Amino acid sequence: MFITMKNATKWRHFTSYVSVALMVISIGMIAVKGLNWGLDFTGGIVTEVQMNAAISSHEIDSTMDKALKQDVSVIAAGEPGRWVLRYAIPTQGEAPNIAHILQPLDGQLQVLNTSIVGPQVGQELADQGGLALLVSVLCILGYLSYRFEWRLASGSVFALAHDVIFILGFFAATQMEFNLTVLAAVLAIMGYSLNDSIIIADRIREVLIAKPNLSIQQVNNEAIAATFSRTMITSGTTLITVGALWLLGGGPLEGFSIAMFIGIMTGTWSSISVGTSLPELFGLNSSHYMPKPITEEP
Structure with a gap:
């Protein structure tokens, strides 16, 4: 069991490094090539x-x-x-x-x-789309700050940013048209990735409270093992649906389907790797979820 746990930790850390590298490459693609804005934004x-x-x-x-x-x-x-x-x-x-x-x-x-x-209408749509993205992110941050301790919440936030940046980087690299349907897919992926991260984070919190003597590496591996089958079944069935939409939906839904397909895969990956490795880096342990003693001193 120890060897299995140790190997699982190594794989999580390795995939986290890969995720960080992909984020850097994606940001570079966005900065160098930019997005190929569709008619929804350009007119x-x-x-x-x-x-x-x-x-x-x-x-x-x-x-x-x-x-x-x-x-x-x-x-x-x-x-x-x-x-x-x-x-x-x-x-x-x-x-x-x-x-x-x-x-x-x-x-x-x-x-x-x-x-x-006209381009004025396109600019208005771009502004509204950006505002929707900003409001979604702020609501997510507010929810996470309420639900989890900041060290555990940081993994979910970073995993969320990883998924969005990777999708934008892919569209910048391929110069596929970025329109309102793709923006809708990005918003949907934010919710999907957040849900996946919260499932694992909630399990980590439960294990931290139930088994305070375990190391954070063992806690993370145990939480992943407990939720792995659920994650694979959910992601697999969703990918089948999105894949069918990609193959049969035709050109108008191609961008949406591709963004959803990539987002589901990266969302599953990042929730398991980045979402658990970052709290380890910040020193999460069981004491952060233990009840604080109440003193009678004024």
């Missing part, structure tokens, strides 16, 4: 068309990409043959003739409406 043109229901989104996408020399988002509008096309404003500042571009696919094409989303 663009939205066109709704009605076409032959036999024409697929892939045909529309390839035709639009070839004509406009840019990535075009093709979204089904709910009715057969009805599509919403989203693309950036061309450099000349004029909306392209969509009917002319898509005429080779369907001569009976109907352009139902076209609207331009």
